[in-house]
Amino acid sequence: MRFPGSWQGQAFNQVPDSDNRIHSDELAREYGFTGALVPGVTVSMYLIHPAVNAWGLHWLERGAVHASIKSPLYDEHEFRVDVDPATAADRYQAQLFSDERLCASAEVWLPAALEVEPECQGQALISDDYVMPDATPDVMATLRKQGCPAKAFLWSADHEMATYLRQQSKMAALLRTLDAEPRKENDSGFANMAFLLGCANRHFAAVARMSPWIHLEVRAQNFQAVPLNTSLISEMTITDLFQKKGHEFADCVFNIFLTDSGRCVCSIQQRAIYRMRGS
16 A cells, blocks of 8 residues: 655635635625635545545545635636655545645545444434525524435546546546546545535525535544445534634534435534624
8 A cells, every 4th residue: 555645736626606705706706705716625635635645545445534625716827735754554644735825634544443434313304395495594503403415426427526636637547537437446536525525515505595605524434335336325413613813603513414324424513604794
């Protein structure tokens, strides 16, 4: 098993037309940013990329990460990820820099043993007639107390988060979906963490109306790799709500399960600003 290495690339905003308009140039500039923000889940994937390259399927099946976003990463800007070479063979610290700014940092590792998998609670799925309320502190407090509906996802080659770089050929080989199906089993097409963390993001934004909102920090534990064309269900719990510097924050846990078997593929703890100061 080789040690993960530093790397560099060009940032890619996969969702310029997202409902979260912080990923559009126009609204991002209204809030004082230079341009459209690359999704935090994509930034986290850039920090995870060395782990998948070095540890392969082992990381997809049991890897863990704690990533924090420090400052914006802008679409099409060059970035570099510095991996600390002094870290243990099964763990590393990484920092992502762009325009000489520290944009994000992470600790990424391979646990010696897996934690107990979360169990599916059978939360009802968001219905077609679900009326999405505005994400006010009162509404979020109610969702925290009463519980949130679950949300369904499909991992597929045509999903907008199927690539975290403009050129998929530069992604970790296991994660490439182009021409993945004709290849041998366990060769490619597995879900990347930008997609899985993005499921948590999309679920978060589906229970209450919020725009813009900003993904700040994530802790995630994988339990198994997700093959191409897999149906998933995300269950969500709001664990904390608080205000800081005029922004409204939410801490949430998302457990993502295989629809067919109910096995957990990934457990995610996420912190986000759901209501920005002045919005």
